[in-house]
Amino acid sequence: MSSSFEKNELGWPEMRDYLVARGFQLVPTGWSDAGVFRKGDTDVLLPFDSTFADYHEALLRAARQIARFEGRDPSEVVADLKTPRSDRLRFAQSGEGTADGRIGVELARDLVEGARKALLVAAHSEERPELRYHKRLSRAVPEAFVRACRLGPAEQRSFAFSVYCPLDLPEELPGTGFGRRSVGRLMTTIGRTVQTLIRVGPQPLIDAKEPIVTSNLCDALLQMMPRDEGTDLEIDVHFSPLVPAPPDTPLVVRVERSLYRVFEDLARSLRPPSTPLDDVYVGRVLELSGDVNNEGQLEGDAVLLFPVDEELIRARCTLGPEDYLKAHDAHGRQRYVSVHGKLIHAGRKYTLVETKDLKIID
Numbered sequence: 001m002s003s004s005f006e007k008n009e010l011g012w013p014e015m016r017d018y019l020v021a022r023g024f025q026l027v028p029t030g031w032s033d034a035g036v037f038r039k040g041d042t043d044v045l046l047p048f049d050s051t052f053a054d055y056h057e058a059l060l061r062a063a064r065q066i067a068r069f070e071g072r073d074p075s076e077v078v079a080d081l082k083t084p085r086s087d088r089l090r091f092a093q094s095g096e097g098t099a100d101g102r103i104g105v106e107l108a109r110d111l112v113e114g115a116r117k118a119l120l121v122a123a124h125s126e127e128r129p130e131l132r133y134h135k136r137l138s139r140a141v142p143e144a145f146v147r148a149c150r151l152g153p154a155e156q157r158s159f160a161f162s163v164y165c166p167l168d169l170p171e172e173l174p175g176t177g178f179g180r181r182s183v184g185r186l187m188t189t190i191g192r193t194v195q196t197l198i199r200v201g202p203q204p205l206i207d208a209k210e211p212i213v214t215s216n217l218c219d220a221l222l223q224m225m226p227r228d229e230g231t232d233l234e235i236d237v238h239f240s241p242l243v244p245a246p247p248d249t250p251l252v253v254r255v256e257r258s259l260y261r262v263f264e265d266l267a268r269s270l271r272p273p274s275t276p277l278d279d280v281y282v283g284r285v286l287e288l289s290g291d292v293n294n295e296g297q298l299e300g301d302a303v304l305l306f307p308v309d310e311e312l313i314r315a316r317c318t319l320g321p322e323d324y325l326k327a328h329d330a331h332g333r334q335r336y337v338s339v340h341g342k343l344i345h346a347g348r349k350y351t352l353v354e355t356k357d358l359k360i361i362d
Contacts, residue, residue: 012046014084015062019044021241022066042069079152080241083164087183088152088238091115091224092160095231095257103159107227112151114223115163120146121216122186126178132270133215136309144169145179160234167240177243184246187237189213190221191250197259202266211270218267225260232256268346276342281306281352282361285331286314290324297321298328304352308343315343317352326358336361 016037024037024044033049044065047058063081067074079088091111093103103111123142124134148169152162167180193213196205205212224233236252239245283306290300299321305314319327323339330337341355 011050012048012059014081015046015059017242018081018084019046019066021243022070039069044069080238083150083240084242085167085240086150086164087167087180087240089115089119089163089165089183089186090160090234090236090238091163092234092236093224093226093231094160094234095226095228108159111159111224112161114220115161116146117223118186118217118220119149119163119165119182121214121220122189123178123182124216125189125211125214126182126185130211131214132211133272137216137311138309141169141178142182144171145182148179167243180239180243180246183237183239184249186217187235187249187251187253188246189217190235190255191253193217194253194255194259197262197266202262202269205266206269213266213270215267215270218263218270221255222260222263222267225255225263226257229257271345276344276353277308278342280338280340280357281308281315281343282336282338283307284334284336285327288324288328288331290319290328293321295321299324302327304337304339308350313350315350315352317341317355319355319358323355323358326360330360333360 016035019037022039024039024042027036027038027043029036033052034045034047037044037046042065044062045058046062047055049055052058063077064074067077070077093107093111117137120137120142121134123145124137124139125131127139127141128134145166148166150164152164165179165183167177169176169178172178189212193205196202196212221233226233233255234252235255237249238251281304283304285302286305287303288300290298290302293299299319301316302319302324303314303316305312307313317339327337329335337358337360339352339355339358341352344351344353
């Protein structure tokens, strides 16, 4: 653990609240600039004056005492003390594919984006629990909650990162706890869904009168799912000690890679029937993988990035020689393009079919 806290990183009020929430009581000493908090045989000395020369060192000593009492690593206690009114969610891909703590850049991007979407979906379901599918993820309170969340560092031996989720939002009335309810809903929903899929399969989730899981959350889990068959997705939560943890909420949920296809089918079944969206789409060219045809012209697949319902999606399409040449030019010059086509959504994959009239936007 670091030999000192960064300036203004942590103060005695946060540590006092932590100790009180853990059941420590202030022992009468008559001191005005320090206090002793006691629980059982453990005493923690806490300075109440930040002008002490050894103020930060005293906080470190107190953190070590708390860590010994709780049987935890001091760095974990310090992390909790830095964000006392936040729940910590940890998203990890663990297994053969991440044994060295590294992961492909694109896979890391999908994991982080999937985690963001999972939190956003859970917050939307907290407001609209009757829905099996959220057509748009753009409600004001859920978006404010996700904006307030903070990303933590990765870990070794697996690829993992933490997201610190505030218990409350600045605009909330005291004690409302929208963030805590959203985090609890996320863990409970994923845990219940995984157990149902393992024990009896997807049909009870599809037939349930009251929605258990949404198509959107299935899509988010699919986005986070490892590509390697020997690697699984693991999500765990450490609830802030300042507020009692919600009862019967799983603290760890493991989503096995073998459930990938099942989640794909479940996401499709929970989504209302829809027809391909015939429209003009504006976005950027991300990838080109064409080949020379019999006439010596380049044509083939391209991946485009464009917004749909306020969400950026990646859609694969097949372009003829003329449009492929324009896409190649736009990609090289980092220009936007517009293209007419029908958008098809299956699982977490988007495909743009019957494309025509691709134009470069200069």
